[in-house]
Amino acid sequence: MHVGLGYEPFVNAAGTYKHKRFLGGSVRWPEEADQTIALLLAESDEADVWVCPYLMAKRLDTDQGRQEEKPGEPRGRQCVGSPSIRT
Numbered sequence: 001m002h003v004g005l006g007y008e009p010f011v012n013a014a015g016t017y018k019h020k021r022f023l024g025g026s027v028r029w030p031e032e033a034d035q036t037i038a039l040l041l042a043e044s045d046e047a048d049v050w051v052c053p054y055l056m057a058k059r060l061d062t063d064q065g066r067q068e069e070k071p072g073e074p075r076g077r078q079c080v081g082s083p084s085i086r087t
Helices: 031-042
Strands: 003-010 017-026 047-053 058-061 065-068
Touching: 003 031, 031 047
Parallel strands: none
Antiparallel strands: 003 017, 003 047, 058 065
């Protein structure tokens, strides 16, 4: 599952909704469910919370397109459509 936290939202000159800081990543469901839910709830007072609830066999990475996830390989650290800021 892909999640993101957007801080300090604004609308840019082109009329697009953006965030000054956006942190995104992938989590394994259900293995990391409790930690992920706790983090998203804790940050929800200060940040916009983005969740892509679809189960995926491949990681998504906006800089490199779709890539297969390989055992032991670090997972993508961005949600689709997020700014190029990595955690």
